[in-house]
Amino acid sequence: MAEHEHGRLMPETHTTVRSEDWDSRDLSGESHSQVAFVDVDMTEATGQGAAFSGCTFRNVRFNASVHSDAAFVNCAFIRCAFFDATFTGCKFVGSVFGDCTFNLLKxxxxxxxxxxxxxxxxxxxxxxxxxxxxxxxxxxxxxxxxxxxxxxxxxxxxxxxxxxxxxxxxxxxxxxxxxxxxxxxxxxxxxxxxxxxxxxxxxxxx
Structure with missing residues (x-):
């Protein structure tokens, strides 16, 4: 069953990535669908054209990461950190954010x-x-x-x-x-x- 958060239906996920270190990872060309990312460190990750569809991000750190032409469609971001993150030409259609921090987001x-x-x-x-x-x-x-x-x-x-x-x-x-x-x-x-x-x-x- 999909969860509810802030009055919205949350994506239903089928697999989980938990407590992994993706610091400085190049996400270019990666594609993820209906994945739950929990306590993942994506600090200073970079990439062009990455695609995330129907994913849930919980306690994920996007600090100082740089993304271009990426897609985060119908995703949910819960208690994530976007300090000094940069998104250029990216698509977030239908995504929902709850209890996230956006200091210096660009x-x-x-x-x-x-x-x-x-x-x-x-x-x-x-x-x-x-x-x-x-x-x-x-x-x-x-x-x-x-x-x-x-x-x-x-x-x-x-x-x-x-x-x-x-x-x-x-x-x-x-x-x-x-x-x-x-x-x-x-x-x-x-x-x-x-x-x-x-x-x-x-x-x-x-």
Missing amino acids: VAGGDWSFVGLSGADLRGASFAEVRMREADLAGARCQGATFRQVDFAGASFRGADLSRCDLRGSELSALDPLTVAVKGAVIDLQQAAMIATALGLDVRSI
Whole structure:
């Protein structure tokens, strides 16, 4: 039976990798499906094109790892550490995160649509040119994070704290400024007009 975590159905796994040292491992071209990774050290792992589908990661350390064009589709990450990890052009569609740490996480490009980041602590993380359509960021703590040119169409932000975030160029039509903390957030003029309209203001040129 699949487990439940944070209200979401967890992937059903068939094999387990436990307490292994994958420090500095080259993951290029590896493919894993419905595998449970438990207490695995992937610190400084690298790789291009690795594929993980329906996997569960528990207490896995991704610290300082560097991934490009990798896929982590419909995976679950529970109590994992992503300190100073870098993901470039990676796909995390449908994956869910619970009780993870993201200090200095850097994400550039890729598709993180439908991800579950409810309540996540993303303070100091950086996302640039990432597709995050219908992502669940309800209650997320994002103070000081960077979200530049991110596609948030249909995303959920209720109760999130976006204070001091750099949101310039991002698609924010799903953001309700009455249910989200946005004090000190940096936005561009087009976004300012859209948010003002959402608040019921009549925006006109002089």
